Amino acid sequence: MKTIIIAIIAALSVQLSLNAECVFKKFYITADNINFRLKPSDKSEIIKTLSRLKFGECLEKDSTLYSIHNKSNYYYKVKLEDNSVGWIFGDFIKFINKKPDSWEFLLKKAEITILNIQRFPFKPVSYTISTDNSKKFILARGTFYFSDGGDSFHFIWKIVDNDIKLIHTTGDYTEIIFNENYIIEYWPENYVRTFDLSNDNGLNILEQYLAGKYSSYSTMKMISEFFPASEMTDSGLPQNTKTKIDFNDSDSKFVVNFLSPENEKLKILQYEIKDGIIIPVN
Known part of the structure; x- marks a missing residue:
């Protein structure tokens, strides 16, 4: 029984770890008038709105799956090129599968x-x-x-x-x-x-x-x-x-x-x- 509990805890830890990871380091915003929020929630305060082609660095992926306008995704904590930090709904960003310094x-x-x-x-x-x-x-x-x-x-x-x-x-x-x-x-x-x-x-x-x-x-x-x-x-x-x-x-x-x-x-x-x-x- 103890072995099973340890295995479950280990599995949950791995899942939480995966949820906290960004897919790739760099990303860009794919639409206009996107909410840049203080916390990972559609109820959180809006810091500012962003336009497409804003580039940035992904810092963290939230573990909660949200459904907004019939689209399911996670919130991502990001740092934009102007060094501002906030959260963006994942459906409006796209990761760049290239090494950032390449x-x-x-x-x-x-x-x-x-x-x-x-x-x-x-x-x-x-x-x-x-x-x-x-x-x-x-x-x-x-x-x-x-x-x-x-x-x-x-x-x-x-x-x-x-x-x-x-x-x-x-x-x-x-x-x-x-x-x-x-x-x-x-x-x-x-x-x-x-x-x-x-x-x-x-x-x-x-x-x-x-x-x-x-x-x-x-x-x-x-x-x-x-x-x-x-x-x-x-x-x-x-x-x-x-x-x-x-x-x-x-x-x-x-x-x-x-x-x-x-x-x-x-x-x-x-x-x-x-x-x-x-x-x-x-």
């Missing part, structure tokens, strides 16, 4: 962001994710869909303290060239812009996308920009003049070709980029 986790976090910024109705997302040669940045480009159609994107994350920070978005038709302290945003027929990689002006571009404001946003300070249209006007070229920019990635120089409607060359200007500043070449 390169695979950073790539997965970027992919999760891309897959969750689109509006309803849901449509498939076409995208590719890559990195720069130094593995200091993660890039994603492709198309996601809002209710009123598609939108091309080119997102850039910067790796800071072994985590990723979304720092820039622009159109899929641009090319992004990295330098040590700045990036060059190259639009073949429109313009060239440079941005300071060390500067962050505090704009939360991810929140803008989640709110449905899907124009290009940037948290980086623009250093310089070049628009062929302004040069065309200053040179007295006709309004129907076409422009084409040829960029040399190896030395950060570019040539602007001004063309007639019949593709005859009317004028050629050369520029180079030094410390992020676009300057003409004589």
Whole structure:
């Protein structure tokens, strides 16, 4: 009898231990207006409400199975990226099955962001994710869909303290060239812009996308920009003049070709980029 009681106690201890464990360490929130509570109960005080794509770390799983809106799950004690701690109903979080300090986790976090910024109705997302040669940045480009159609994107994350920070978005038709302290945003027929990689002006571009404001946003300070249209006007070229920019990635120089409607060359200007500043070449 004593042996049986010990076995039952041991089994209950194992079960309680399992109930107190998180599935994986990292997670993200999958819906908007989710209650972040002081205690693991649907009656507990609400600390604040959270939106999707809030990432965090799971600290503890409560042992009580709750049924809320016909969905059964546990409450999880979590710490968000702003270091706030509280409880979230498990049906609104999804665990990330990647080692938190791994390169695979950073790539997965970027992919999760891309897959969750689109509006309803849901449509498939076409995208590719890559990195720069130094593995200091993660890039994603492709198309996601809002209710009123598609939108091309080119997102850039910067790796800071072994985590990723979304720092820039622009159109899929641009090319992004990295330098040590700045990036060059190259639009073949429109313009060239440079941005300071060390500067962050505090704009939360991810929140803008989640709110449905899907124009290009940037948290980086623009250093310089070049628009062929302004040069065309200053040179007295006709309004129907076409422009084409040829960029040399190896030395950060570019040539602007001004063309007639019949593709005859009317004028050629050369520029180079030094410390992020676009300057003409004589």
